[in-house]
Amino acid sequence: MVVDQLSKTPSGDVELDRLFQALADATRRDIVARVTAGEYSVSGLAALYTMSFAAVQKHVAVLERASLVTKEKRGREQIVRGNHDGLQKARHLLDQFEMIWRQRASRIADILAEDNERDLP
Amino acid sequence: MVVDQLSKTPSGDVELDRLFQALADATRRDIVARVTAGEYSVSGLAALYTMSFAAVQKHVAVLERASLVTKEKRGREQIVRGNHDGLQKARHLLDQFEMIWRQRASRIADILAEDNERDLP
DNA sequence: GTATCGTACAACCAAATGGTTGTAGATCAG
DNA sequence: CTGATCTACAACCATTTGGTTGTACGATAC
Numbered sequence: 083m084v085v086d087q088l089s090k091t092p093s094g095d096v097e098l099d100r101l102f103q104a105l106a107d108a109t110r111r112d113i114v115a116r117v118t119a120g121e122y123s124v125s126g127l128a129a130l131y132t133m134s135f136a137a138v139q140k141h142v143a144v145l146e147r148a149s150l151v152t153k154e155k156r157g158r159e160q161i162v163r164g165n166h167d168g169l170q171k172a173r174h175l176l177d178q179f180e181m182i183w184r185q186r187a188s189r190i191a192d193i194l195a196e197d198n199e200r201d202l203p
Numbered sequence: 204m205v206v207d208q209l210s211k212t213p214s215g216d217v218e219l220d221r222l223f224q225a226l227a228d229a230t231r232r233d234i235v236a237r238v239t240a241g242e243y244s245v246s247g248l249a250a251l252y253t254m255s256f257a258a259v260q261k262h263v264a265v266l267e268r269a270s271l272v273t274k275e276k277r278g279r280e281q282i283v284r285g286n287h288d289g290l291q292k293a294r295h296l297l298d299q300f301e302m303i304w305r306q307r308a309s310r311i312a313d314i315l316a317e318d319n320e321r322d323l324p
Numbered sequence: 325g326t327a328t329c330g331t332a333c334a335a336c337c338a339a340a341t342g343g344t345t346g347t348a349g350a351t352c353a354g
Numbered sequence: 355c356t357g358a359t360c361t362a363c364a365a366c367c368a369t370t371t372g373g374t375t376g377t378a379c380g381a382t383a384c
Contacts, residue, residue: 094229106223107342108215111296118303125360137343139362144341158351158360166304173297175232179290182239186285228372246330258373260332265371279330279381 097149101172104148109133110141114150118164124153127162218270222293225269230254231262235271239285245274248283 104110113127128138142162145151149168153160225231234248249259263283266272270289275282 095232098232099227099229102223102227103341105296106220106227108220109342111216111219114300115303118300119307123360133342134344135361136345136363140342155361160361164300164304164307169297169300169304173294173301175226176290176294176297179235179239179285180294182236183285183287183290186240224371230372244330249330254372255374256331257333257375261372276331281331 097171098175100144100148101150101168104144104150105172107141107144109138110145110150113138113141113145113162114164114169117151117162118166118169122162123159124162125159218292219296221265221269222271222289225265225271226293228262228265230259231266231271234259234262234266234283235285235290238272238283239287239290243283244280245283246280 105114109131112130116122116127116130124139124142125135127142128135131138142151142153146153149165149171151168152163152165154163155161226235230252233251237243237248237251245260245263246256248263249256252259263272263274267274270286270292272289273284273286275284
């Protein structure tokens with residue numbers, strides 16, 4: 083059977099919910115990009131945006147729950163770093179979709195090939 | 204300059220917001236997988252889930268606005284198909300993050316290499 | 325024709341989201 | 355010790371989200 087990744091995703095992966103939910107906000111995507119490139123304290127991040135410190139703090143918390151970011155206490159500040167594992171998990175799902183797409187494409191190609199066989203004696 | 208993809212993403216890409224928001228729900232991910240593999244009418248999809256028809260209809264609408272899915276009227280039913288472009292766009296962003304990550308990794312490798320040079324006379 | 329099917333859409337509701345302000349606890353600098 | 359910084363967290367608010375039910379309408383079947 084060609085396409086049965088589907089049965090493997092009956093429903094309800096909360097981790098993926100949180101991952102994509104976390105990526106569905108421009109500020110948070112920006113934070114991910116920055117902390118993936120280098121280190122930032124929470125207030126260092128907050129300085130980059132016009133919103134309040136608490137708002138940025140909440141965004142970081144969302145990213146942390148989504149495993150896109152880790153926090154580590156250093157002195158009085160909290161260092162935020164990108165977490166590659168979270169990104170990998172999101173990429174993996176999209177790769178699966180890509181596979182499903184390609185399988186469908188090749189199925190269609192097969193059908194066309196069959197048609198050709200039938201048409202050309 | 205090594206990492207200035209960052210300045211290119213100052214903020215506010217509504218399309219990406221909608222894309223990831225759309226993927227942040229297990230039912231919608233399941234729909235994407237199914238309609239990417241083959242064709243479904245809206246009611247055909249609705250039959251797969253326990254929720255109401257209207258709920259599924261809304262999910263499809265969200266996916267459509269996110270360019271993850273297209274609808275095409277055929278007779279009295281509406282055929283839902285996967286839209287590869289939307290997926291590609293999401294994959295592209297994650298690929299950019301992957302690049303940022305690798306650049307950071309190689310920067311760190313460079314620093315370690317410098318340290319080695321300094322340490323070994 | 326009438327009945328039924330597939331769809332669209334409005335109105336409503338509870339819960340989650342994204343933001344604010346304010347308060348309080350650690351940690352560092354002087 | 356005192357004051358400034360960085361963080362955490364609660365309370366509040368407006369808007370969005372994910373679901374419901376109900377109504378209306380075009381296409382199909384009989």
